[in-house]
Amino acid sequence: MTSTIRSGCPINLTLETIGDRWSLIVIRDLMFGNRRHFRELLAASEEGIASNILADRLKRLVEAGLLSKADDPSHKQKAIYSLTEKAIQLVPLIVQMGAWGRRHLPTTPELAIRAQLLEEGGPEMWDAFMDELRAVHLGAPMPSGPRVADRLAAAYAALSGEQAGGQP
Amino acid sequence: MTSTIRSGCPINLTLETIGDRWSLIVIRDLMFGNRRHFRELLAASEEGIASNILADRLKRLVEAGLLSKADDPSHKQKAIYSLTEKAIQLVPLIVQMGAWGRRHLPTTPELAIRAQLLEEGGPEMWDAFMDELRAVHLGAPMPSGPRVADRLAAAYAALSGEQAGGQP
DNA sequence: TTAAACCAGTTGCATAGCGCAAGCAGTGAG
DNA sequence: CTCACTGCTTGCGCTATGCAACTGGTTTAA
Known part of the structure; x- marks a missing residue:
């Protein structure tokens, strides 16, 4: 470093x-x-x-x-x-990392489900998620409608048998 | 490691x-x-x-x-x-890295031009480039039409004043 | 035929970073 | 007053990195 x-x-x-x-x-x-x-x-x-x-x-x-x-x-x-904002703009990069790892490396299903949802959701979903991050981390107004973060947490909880909240 | x-x-x-x-x-x-x-x-x-x-x-x-x-x-x-093939599928990830670096870090213009072209070209261009890589590295048939690699090399050469061939 | 250049690495050594366990001063609740 | 909790820091051994020189073999050119 x-x-x-x-x-x-x-x-x-x-x-x-x-x-x-x-x-x-x-x-x-x-x-x-x-x-x-x-x-x-x-x-x-x-x-x-x-x-x-x-x-x-x-x-x-x-x-x-x-x-x-x-x-x-x-x-x-x-x-x-x-x-x-600089870090929030890493979302597409992180999604690509998740997509590649899921396809080529021995991932654990409950940890990979969020990568899968984000990959399938495409750029629209990434943008929506980034707007939610701006609300939580930068004080921007929270966008209306269902939250991407909730969908991810629910999918993780369903696979891991825990209540929502979310481990990466 | x-x-x-x-x-x-x-x-x-x-x-x-x-x-x-x-x-x-x-x-x-x-x-x-x-x-x-x-x-x-x-x-x-x-x-x-x-x-x-x-x-x-x-x-x-x-x-x-x-x-x-x-x-x-x-x-x-x-x-x-x-x-x-596993490495060729890193293309979208590498493109995202280039896009983020170009936007947020002090890049050199002639080294950033290829990242810019690939970002603007979108997934279709990435796919075409990946097919070219499969031809060069895996022995697959070279796709017809103008080559993405040539466009990248030409853009780099134009900015750096060198003949084509290409430094990253 | 012999010397020079080229090939993919290897080796030795100093420095920088990592990983573990323990410890620290300040804060807040009971 | 005590005790748990806060964000770290310190000490120590080990691994990884970076630099420079070197190795054994191959090809090219004089």
């Missing part, structure tokens, strides 16, 4: 920003798992991120402009992490 | 396969730069990959089923690396 730029190629610059094993995991949990606090991100991660790695990634992602950090008014020590 | 699986989530599995700083660079050069030999990949890389890292990534990518390796009949010591 050096900070020197290797080249101005868009692929390379994207790799330098999110091309490691943890950054996108953190963004995924913020995006689909709706985890907003350090401890939530730490404890509920499927992959078991270490606290120092999480702290480092949160710091880097805030510096890179992908996350923002704010105080929780209900608790002086709590920090709330939010996705920025 | 450990080999233990952290979770069955499609995002995570994709990250475990290509989520590092070099794997996609190698695939990009094979895909857009049409480099097929070790020395070509080593010397002509914008980012300057080290020979031991390149050797390691080629080995891993072959093991992961993303590349195949064959002898060059014209030279006993030459090895030819080819993309597999």
